[in-house]
Amino acid sequence: MRALDTAEAGRTVDVAFFDVDETLLTFKSMFRFLDHHFSARGLPPEHYRRAAAELRRRAAEGVPRSETNQDYYQHYAGRSVEEVMEHGRQWFAAELARGTALHEPAVEALYRHHRYGALTVLVSGSFPPCLEPVRQLLGGDVVLCSEPEIVDGRYTGRLETPMIGEQKGRAAAELLARHGVPPSRAAAYGDHSSDLSLLRAVGHPVAVGDDPALGTYVRQVGGSLLPGVPGRPVRRRA
Numbered sequence: 001m002r003a004l005d006t007a008e009a010g011r012t013v014d015v016a017f018f019d020v021d022e023t024l025l026t027f028k029s030m031f032r033f034l035d036h037h038f039s040a041r042g043l044p045p046e047h048y049r050r051a052a053a054e055l056r057r058r059a060a061e062g063v064p065r066s067e068t069n070q071d072y073y074q075h076y077a078g079r080s081v082e083e084v085m086e087h088g089r090q091w092f093a094a095e096l097a098r099g100t101a102l103h104e105p106a107v108e109a110l111y112r113h114h115r116y117g118a119l120t121v122l123v124s125g126s127f128p129p130c131l132e133p134v135r136q137l138l139g140g141d142v143v144l145c146s147e148p149e150i151v152d153g154r155y156t157g158r159l160e161t162p163m164i165g166e167q168k169g170r171a172a173a174e175l176l177a178r179h180g181v182p183p184s185r186a187a188a189y190g191d192h193s194s195d196l197s198l199l200r201a202v203g204h205p206v207a208v209g210d211d212p213a214l215g216t217y218v219r220q221v222g223g224s225l226l227p228g229v230p231g232r233p234v235r236r237r238a
Contacts, residue, residue, distance in 0.1 A: 013204060014181045016113035017172050017188040018106065019195050020124040020134060023208045026103050026229045029130045034075060036091040037084065051075055065194065069125055069162040073148045077157025081150055088129030105226045106189055106208055110138055113187065121175065123198060125164040144171045169197025190214060191228060199223070
């Protein structure tokens with residue numbers, strides 16, 4: 001398999017979808033942002049440790065990601081959107097200052113698609129405070145993400161539809177239909193088996209890293225590979 005080259009991208013791709021965590025970024029943004037958000041509110045470190053431990057415990061027990069994703073957003077209940085968006089800007093600036101936030105192979109692919117005029121779309125289970133700074137930095141055109149409920153300018157802690165799993169594929173298909181773009185002229189990049197529906201929604205699927213489910217799929221359909229995040233443990237088949 002191969003990486004999608006610049007000439008092919010220019011000829012055949014009108015829309016390019018990108019997962020964010022461990023695809024465009026080298027880390028999982030939601031936990032790191034929650035840590036920053038609690039710290040910015042003046043809460044002690046133990047507050048974040050307890051919240052993260054509970055989310056990870058539920059995931060380890062096999063609670064569906066759709067439920068743990070909703071659990072996550074309860075931690076923002078009652079906070080103003082303005083406050084949380086500002087925390088997002090502060091958080092991402094600090095991440096960038098470390099010099100290791102961006103996964104260059106995927107970022108270069110996004111820039112390449114953008115240069116050839118493709119619509120570039122970030123797709124994530126995260127939410128705007130985490131994603132808008134990333135979109136602005138990379139020049140992405142659209143964000144498809146989880147949208148927690150907002151009432152009177154404040155998050156309620158409720159989330160009706162997480163942008164994870166099959167929802168990513170549905171959202172991509174809906175966007176392509178709205179823009180009149182056939183799947184054959186779209187690409188998608190993802191690193192985790194939960195991105196499989198997103199990759200299935202396009203004609204040019206790209207697996208980032210070594211996830212077995214994604215690797216099997218792109219081999220079957222003639223998709224492409226990009227290197228994964230350096231230092232991440234290799235994922236083995238069960």
